[in-house]
Amino acid sequence: MIRIANGQGFWGDWLEAPVRLVEQGPIDYLILDYLAEVTMSIVQKQKQADPNLGYARDFPPLIGRIAARIKERGVKVIANAGGVNPVACAREVKRLAPQLKVAVVIGDDVLDRIPDFLARGLELRNLDTGKPLSEIGSEITSANAYIGAFPLAEALGTGADVVIAGRCTDTALAVGPMIHAFGWKPADFHLLAAGTIAGHIVECGAQCTGGNCIADWQSMPDFANIGYPIIEAEPDGSFVITKHTGTGGRVSLDTVKEQLLYELGDPHNYITPDGIADFTTVRLASDGPDRVRVTGIQGRPATPFLKISISYHDGYKAIGTLCYSWPNALEKAQLADRIVRQRLEDLNLRFAAMDSEFFGANACHGPAAPANSQPAEVMLRIGVQDRNKKSVDRFTRELIPLVLNGPPTATGYGDGRPPVREVIAYWPALIPREEIVTRVEVVE
């Protein structure tokens, strides 16, 4: 049995979580998930500004903080902190923790290869819209293939203490150690599916140990000290989800079921580079306090494709808010919304998209929200989006005047006019697996 703990569900997750996982009980592998789609374009921009950047900058200081303890306990760290510059990330880790052996997985970043792909007739059609990439018509800011667990296992095979990848799948972080420890092969698709589902359960950190859990949340123990998840993985593909003794939160059938369903598509076809997992084969059983045993998982072999995620510049947006107090807060906010729209129309400003929401009334659920005839306050939130930056900028000047020239009791304008932000959009596509060749480097 090996213990794989996840100490980071996204870049920005609780800084203390990985430290506590190492300090508060036994683990063999610490995995850390830093990358969301939006992260890739951010780090690509950072790298363009400074060739020594382009990775998750929280990661090297964390390793510096836990280096002595993981060396002493033999804990291996696997993280997709490398962003678009895993080697620079590894060098910074070596600078802060010279006693550790650090390996990187390279080969996911295909930004420079896009023109070559297109020239060779790979259309890179959008998985959602079916359009070929040639229709994108604006600047591509990053392009990365999602790589699977086998390159991570190969990196662990070098004896590295820390393995840094770029854009690997979240689930691969958990499957990599299993392949390394148990000798699983690509043909072991049921086992890989089991590892993948274990990875899915822990990939959002505390979301499987009581965080964001609707079931019985009022009785959730000690949120402030919530324990992050640990997989106790067996060579036969069965595993237990648990957390360190004495930590807050809860591991129960309810908390695990909620996370199993999180961001799930077709449960029969959970596709990763390592294979296809079938969520309808999962069997759960209580295994004592804060322990859930998972068995029975089946899968199918991997597809001949890898997913690539391309990000591109898609115009600008701005979102502004104004708060109206009771009485009749919603009516005031709705009138203000109509006034703003009228004034924009009178300026002949058109936007690719415009959206208004009324916080306190129905922003989250629209008509599914319960009626409240007299909310104490309502926040009007208006957003516009367009490729014309000037139009978006002009919009940002149309909200604050309402404080003096619109319906009464407007407030909450203290931050001034809202900022104009660049919109980065995503283009998911498939690419033949053989196009992506990864390699492992040990960074001295």
Added chain:
Amino acid sequence: MKIPLSRIAHGRSGDKGDMANIGIIAYEERHYPILLREVTPERVKQHFGDRIRGSVVRHELPNLGALNFLCHEALGGGGTLSMRIDAQGKTYAAGLLGMEIDADPSEFGD
């Protein structure tokens, strides 16, 4: 009689682009047939009105006593394009759990 779905189920929701997924889970396995009967894709779409512009597809996970709803064009463009506060559909499960369903007391009683 009418009961809120939250009386017999919990859940979690999230996003994939402009699609929201809403997972609804029976607290007790014996209540799963009530979910199957009452929480249809049509009712989910109706419950959220203009919030869900596209189709709603239901997947069944009897092993978990759960249903997974894929709600298309439900997040105002989704991801970075959306201007909504809940562009990731994080609160949609809570919204669906507020839906009233028909159930006989003999079905859901203790």
